[in-house]
Amino acid sequence: MEKTNRKWWVLITVSLAVLMAMLDITIVNVALPEIQKNFSSDFSNLQWVLNAYTLVYAAMLLPISKLGDIIGRKKVFLLGLAIFVIGSLTSGLASSDLWLNIFRGFQGISGAAMMSLSLTIVTASFPEKQRGLALGIWSSVVGVAISGGPLIGGALVDSFGWRSIFLVNIPFGILAILLGLFFIQESNKNSNEKIDFLGFVLSTALIFTTVLALIQKEMHENYLWTDWHILTLLGLSIILLIAFIITERIVKQPMIELSIFRNWSFNGANIAAFVLGAGLYGGFTYLAILMQNYMGYSAFETGVKMLLISGFTIILGPLAGIISGKIGNRWLISGALFIGAIGILVMRQMIKVPFEWSYLMPGFVLLGISNALVNPPISNAAMSSVDKKQVGMASGILNVFRQVGISFGVVMLGIKLTEGYNNSLDKHIMAIQNIDSGFKHQMLEVFHKSGAFAGSLIFESKQAEVFKQMPAYEHIKNIVFSAFNAGIKDVDLFIAIFLLIGSLASALLIREKSKPGL
Structure with a gap:
């Protein structure tokens, strides 16, 4: 296939993946009442259907981006799609709210892979003159997914029940995998680069504790910002941030080159x-x-x-x-x-x-x-x-x-x-x-x-x-x-x-x- 046509198929493939990843953040909102009725859950447990995905998703964005640079963006992107299909299937078949929360966290890993690597794949696939248009289409998909989630979720829940919001991902996920295998070209891997394991642990923990502190405040409106549940997490976040900055300054192959800032x-x-x-x-x-x-x-x-x-x-x-x-x-x-x-x-x-x-x-x-x-x-x-x-x-x-x-x-x-x-x-x-x-x-x-x-x-x-x-x-x-x-x-x-x-x-x-x- 000509390179001119291939790049547009690449854009279609990653846009489909991004649509699914972002929809999974917003589409669940309208299904929560049905999920609560099905599992007889209290609201605090129910919130983790949203938060489990968000927490893992945010924490894994940086490590997965780095992994794509090291072993190849196509491999990691397609692996993320495969995990997403499996996570969608298990979420749709979950027998309790606990298992649903666990499977949602599993989905968060795949969401991070699809979101972080899709942007780099599009950027690498298009020449500079067409990159603005391509990124415009990519960003439009993000905007549609975020604002259109309630509509799509409401239609699915009303017609087929709450499990359909997860199971519908399976055929589209498989289609995206097949398209990705055929159209996406593997990026140049940096075989000499190694994973910054300490930076990986610190960055993941930093984002995890920061988002978890916010979630604690969201779930417990009676907590003040000075409550020990929140203050401990925020204090730990600051310590982790300092440790991460020091680590990235001294390691030979940092996860983030601080000079980028x-x-x-x-x-x-x-x-x-x-x-x-x-x-x-x-x-x-x-x-x-x-x-x-x-x-x-x-x-x-x-x-x-x-x-x-x-x-x-x-x-x-x-x-x-x-x-x-x-x-x-x-x-x-x-x-x-x-x-x-x-x-x-x-x-x-x-x-x-x-x-x-x-x-x-x-x-x-x-x-x-x-x-x-x-x-x-x-x-x-x-x-x-x-x-x-x-x-x-x-x-x-x-x-x-x-x-x-x-x-x-x-x-x-x-x-x-x-x-x-x-x-x-x-x-x-x-x-x-x-x-x-x-x-x-x-x-x-x-x-x-x-x-x-x-x-x-x-x-x-x-x-x-x-x-x-x-x-x-x-x-x-x-x-x-x-x-x-x-x-x-x-x-x-x-x-x-x-x-x-x-x-x-x-x-x-x-x-x-x-x-x-x-």
Whole structure:
């Protein structure tokens, strides 16, 4: 087959793999209620269906990128696909929530292999003139997978049950393996290079403890940041970071060449990836909660509404790669993040109780444009700013920043939402006239225990039955919805700040063509 045609088949192959890897991060959200019902699990166990994948995925990104450089990217990529197929099969057949969590962690290894190596494979397969378009398509797939997860997951769960979200990966995974065997060419292996085992252990432990600390905060909203469960993990992360830096400075063949961070463009791209994950992608979780639990949309209907974001990615994503070649990665990234911040602020200004779709739609349009335009130049800026021998390392680092950003954002935005919700509840419940103070505290206990995410489900619980008999029932319900509105406004402001920081950092740090093209 001609080389011209081969590279496009390579892009199709890795895009299919990336689609599956990223969908497995978001698609599970809508299946959690069915999984909980099937296994009779409590919510803390259920969260590990998400966190087991995320934790292993983030921790393995750097080591697997390095392994691909040493023994060959094609081998490691195809091995990752094989592990993904096996992990999907075992997850779909899991007999308990414990086994499902274990198999999800197994899937995380494969997700890391597919994500970190797909970017380097695409970069190596395309000449510089076409690389922007190729990375634009690759990034569009990432954006579609993240924002389209609820739609695809909702359709599968409603039609075939929760196990289908895993089993559907099997035929597509096998197809990707066959395509990869035929079309992907093996990279040049550096047989003289050895695995930095100490760096491997330290980097894996560093990312693991950092993400686990965030997960602990997410799962236990009553924990302060100074709680020993969190403080111990964060302290250990700092020690591991120092040890990792020292190790990488003294070993002959480090896992990460620290000199890569002297490149301002590379640093700017990573900051942009982090704030994009923390702000926009972390915020998707709470937009889904708003639409499902407060606006009454089903999982599938929520996914359909979020197509307004992902739809722009399909249209503009490939074009963004071309546009970046005209105006430069720097200004496209900065401008796209700024558009996202404006979209969030517009939504924050418009949203009110009772919630209506028309309040979200203008913001969704701007977020869709932002998401479509920002991913391709971030990838392009990172990959074009490093030497050819550093491209695998750069891909791994970029994905770590994006994934840890998502984990960080979900936690921080969840904290802001809960704080705003609780403060508003306390203020307005206690201000209700003609209700005994003791009963007000009883109501607050029910609402605090149910949490900001419960929404309308609060009033369907047995504890809340007594509220329905009260003359002030509708007023109380309005207070709860208004409390969530106060929390979501705090979340929106936080997201806007994240995106504006990323916009400013991109404009200041990113330079065009810091190094010659690969």
